[in-house]
Amino acid sequence: MLQLFLLKRLQQTLFMTLISVPVLGFDNSDKTPSGVQVLTEELVLMKGEALWLQLPCPASRCEACLENQPLNLFPSPLNNENQSMALIATPLDGESCYTLKVRKKGRDWQDYILTTEEPDYPEEALSVNPDMVKPPEQALERIQRERKEIASALNTTTQGMIAGAMQLPVPLQKITSPFGIRRLYNGTVKSRHTGVDLRAAEGTPVQAPQRGIVRMAQNNWYTGGHLILDHGLGITTSYFHLSELLVNPGDEVKAGQLIAKTGATGRVTGPHLHWGVHIQGVPVNPLKFVEDLNAFFLNRN
Ligand SMILES: [Zn+2]
Structure with missing residues (x-):
């Protein structure tokens, strides 16, 4: 039911006007977009979702830390010079409570409590090639190296590049596996699903959902043909199991540009796009993220 609802909402909103505006939400609307929370003493974040936090000072004069890690601040989408925004996500297996510190530069830090809640993610059992559950000895070094390369590609410091609504990378037919689901591979290995699986026949063209820079384009053991796009402000999008990679690391891509073709490479049960x-390296539900991001652009009128 929820999936159907989400599908409908997405179909209504996703493919509307692609608006060309300066980077991430310089918006003249006086409405607060959905997904945005104003800074208050008690903040609540659903694990696996991003919190768009509105701060009461401009990005140039404000500082914020989550558990002492500095947060990227960017201009308010409401075009209010006295406000800025921070984008926050916490891991699926993270804590239930975090300390957020905010201050105007030169002033004392103020503490806020960020409480996290976890939706009831379901479980699924999958059968895959045994090498994808217990890899052979000679693959272990490669797997370790790729893990580090992926972590490094997701850790970006690029300025914001998103200049409009975000589209899905392939036409939405069916969500074959939702975000956050608990998986059991071949009855032994447990993992969490850190993306969404979209039905796509082998060879379906994959388009960049927004402007970005290619940070990874290679074939990995578990993820197969793997692309990572960096959209700035710590936001990256990832594409697994591709049959063809049509861009190279360092390339800048435009929204809608053909970047790859879908396939069934890596740990899969059949062709699809993950x-x-x-x-900032923390996975969030892509469909919810797109819905919230697009609210910035679609609420403009
Ligand atoms: Zn997947």
């Missing part, structure tokens, strides 16, 4: 969104 699509992920990370905020």
Whole structure:
């Protein structure tokens, strides 16, 4: 039911006007977009979702830390010079409570409590090639190296590049596996699903959902043909199991540009596109993220 609802909402909103505006939400609307929370003493974040936090000072004069890690601040989408925004995500297996510190530069830090809640993610059992559950000895070094390369590609410091609504990378037919689901591979290995699986026949063209820079384009053991796009502000999108990679690391891509073709490479049960969104390396539900991001652009009128 929820999936159907989401599908409908997405179909209504996703493919509307692509608006060309300066980077991430310089918006003249006086409405607060959905997904945005104003800074208050008690903040609540659903694990696996991004929190768009509105701060009461401009990005140039404001500082914020989550558990002592500095947060990227960017201009308010409401075009209010006295406000800025921070994009926050916490891991699926993270804590239930975090300390957020905010201050105007030169002033004392103020503490805020960020409480996290976890939706009831379901479980699924999958059968895959045994090498994808217990890899052979000679693959272990490669797997370790790729893990580090992926973590490094997701950890970006690029300025914001998103200049309009975000589209899905392939036409939405069916969500074959939702975000956050608990998986059991071949009855032994447990993992969490850090993206969403979109039905796509082998060879379906994959389009960049927004402007970005290619940070990874290679074949990995578990993820197969793997692309990572960096959209700035710590936002990356990931594409697994591709049959063809049509861009190279360092390339800048435009929204809608053909970047790859879908396939069934890596740990899969059949062809599909695994699509992920990370905020500073933390996976979030891509469909919810797109819905919230697009609210910035669609609420303009
Ligand atoms: Zn997947």
